[in-house]
Amino acid sequence: MTPLDFSSLRFTDVSRHFGRRRVLSGVSFRCDAGELIAVLGPNGAGKSTLLSIAATLLDPSSGEVHYGEYTAGDAGGELRGRIGLLGHDLYIYPELSAAENLLFFGRIYRLPGVEERVEAALHRAGLAGRDDPVATFSRGMRQRLALERALLHDPKLVLLDEPFTGLDDAAIVALRDRLTALRGRGCMVLVTTHDLETIDGLVDRAIVLQKGRVAEIAPGAGSLRERYRRLCGAGS
Amino acid sequence: MFLRTVWLVTRKDLLIEVRSREILYTTVFFAVSCALVFAFGFVREGQPLGDAAAGILWIAIAFSGTLALGRAFERERQSETLRALMMAPVDRPALYVGKLVGVLLLLGAVEVVVVPLVALMFQAPLFAHPVLMAGLLGAGTVGFAAVGTLFAAMLVRARSRDVLLPILLYPITIPVIIAGVRGTGALLQADVDLPTARLWLSMLVFFDVVFITIALWTFEPAMTE
Numbered sequence: 001m002t003p004l005d006f007s008s009l010r011f012t013d014v015s016r017h018f019g020r021r022r023v024l025s026g027v028s029f030r031c032d033a034g035e036l037i038a039v040l041g042p043n044g045a046g047k048s049t050l051l052s053i054a055a056t057l058l059d060p061s062s063g064e065v066h067y068g069e070y071t072a073g074d075a076g077g078e079l080r081g082r083i084g085l086l087g088h089d090l091y092i093y094p095e096l097s098a099a100e101n102l103l104f105f106g107r108i109y110r111l112p113g114v115e116e117r118v119e120a121a122l123h124r125a126g127l128a129g130r131d132d133p134v135a136t137f138s139r140g141m142r143q144r145l146a147l148e149r150a151l152l153h154d155p156k157l158v159l160l161d162e163p164f165t166g167l168d169d170a171a172i173v174a175l176r177d178r179l180t181a182l183r184g185r186g187c188m189v190l191v192t193t194h195d196l197e198t199i200d201g202l203v204d205r206a207i208v209l210q211k212g213r214v215a216e217i218a219p220g221a222g223s224l225r226e227r228y229r230r231l232c233g234a235g236s
Numbered sequence: 237m238f239l240r241t242v243w244l245v246t247r248k249d250l251l252i253e254v255r256s257r258e259i260l261y262t263t264v265f266f267a268v269s270c271a272l273v274f275a276f277g278f279v280r281e282g283q284p285l286g287d288a289a290a291g292i293l294w295i296a297i298a299f300s301g302t303l304a305l306g307r308a309f310e311r312e313r314q315s316e317t318l319r320a321l322m323m324a325p326v327d328r329p330a331l332y333v334g335k336l337v338g339v340l341l342l343l344g345a346v347e348v349v350v351v352p353l354v355a356l357m358f359q360a361p362l363f364a365h366p367v368l369m370a371g372l373l374g375a376g377t378v379g380f381a382a383v384g385t386l387f388a389a390m391l392v393r394a395r396s397r398d399v400l401l402p403i404l405l406y407p408i409t410i411p412v413i414i415a416g417v418r419g420t421g422a423l424l425q426a427d428v429d430l431p432t433a434r435l436w437l438s439m440l441v442f443f444d445v446v447f448i449t450i451a452l453w454t455f456e457p458a459m460t461e
Binding site for chain 2: 056110
């Protein structure tokens with residue numbers, strides 16, 4: 001079976017409210033294959049909600065999300081199998097070891113050669129030979145494992161919510177290299193972060209969510225943080 | 237593929253339980269405590285009052301089952317692993333069945349302890365008709381856990397899930413509890429009433445089919461936020 005393929009993610013006038021609280025309001029943007037986009041904004045701006053909608057875990061209240069020519073309703077499980085999500089929570093079982101976690105998710109995703117993939121992932125995460133439960137790991141180690149879990153199935157669309165949290169300098173450099181490689185492979189990558197210095201120069205574009213609406217940070221003079229502050233207003 | 241997903245989810249739950257033994261120990265302890273407390277109230281001078289044994293057995297199973305259901309999904313909530321499972325390219329009802337089988341195995345282990353205990357404390361001939369008794373216990377447990385697993389999964393992100401689970405679960409599963417108590421009672425009375433026990437067993441199987449069908453049908457839409 002050929003895996004479902006798509007080369008763009010398109011949000012068209014997407015709104016989402018929880019009860020009377022409107023989190024996203026008429027959000028439209030597009031991400032093409034090989035593009036790395038930063039989704040920025042203050043706490044509570046709706047960044048995680050946007051990623052949940054892109055991950056098909058949350059339905060928009062109105063508007064449409066297209067994955068190439070498909071929608072989440074059209075493609076269902078096949079589409080979900082092409083999306084990799086690293087959430088704010090890490091989506092790993094603390095009682096299991098790193099290898100057991102990756103093997104479980106690899107088998108659920110029906111990955112061919114799952115043992116080899118898991119071994120390679122453990123090496124990349126620097127966790128080869130760690131047989132103890134994940135509960136004993138540091139935050140940075142768990143974050144590295146969670147990233148490998150999210151990317152284990154070679155997703156086409158990669159959604160990373162605060163992926164730099166808890167990582168040391170070496171792991172940050174490794175993650176930047178990994179993101180560059182994903183872009184080189186033609187993946188679409190959306191990253192939310194508050195660590196603008198780390199992603200400055202790495203991302204192709206940056207969009208900002210503010211009061212549920214989206215605005216794009218124009219390329220220009222100054223660092224990403226300076227341009228972000230200019231757009232949002234000083235002190236944001 | 238459906239069955240493979242069920243097996244993977246069940247095996248993962250059992251592996252975690254073997255490591256922690258948290259749910260097994262707490263539910264068995266709770267079920268045994270429940271039976272003991274009732275024994276103090278319903279056994280006078282070594283003689284049980286009326287046919288209390290059937291009711292107490294099912295109450296112990298229902299209460300400990302509620303505890304097991306809550307904890308089984310609390311694990312999926314802690315690191316939001318339920319979201320990761322929902323992202324997998326599998327039939328989502330297979331995830332439900334996998335969790336259900338895990339809960340059923342745990343409740344089976346609880347019953348292995350609590351049934352002989354109730355038989356001993358209430359001098360109840362629970363093993364006189366082992367096949368019918370096993371059928372009643374099995375069918376009743378499946379019906380209770382089928383509804384419970386669905387509600388526990390739906391409530392996993394609710395703030396008051398610990399309070400809401402029993403409030404939603406007990407009214408819906410009352411037919412199962414009544415059928416279980418009546419069927420067991422028919423086997424425990426002095427003049428054993430096998431036709432009545434079989435009738436209640438048929439009712440339990442009917443409830444199981446209805447509850448599992450509804451749960452498989454509603455799991456995916458209920459889990460989509």
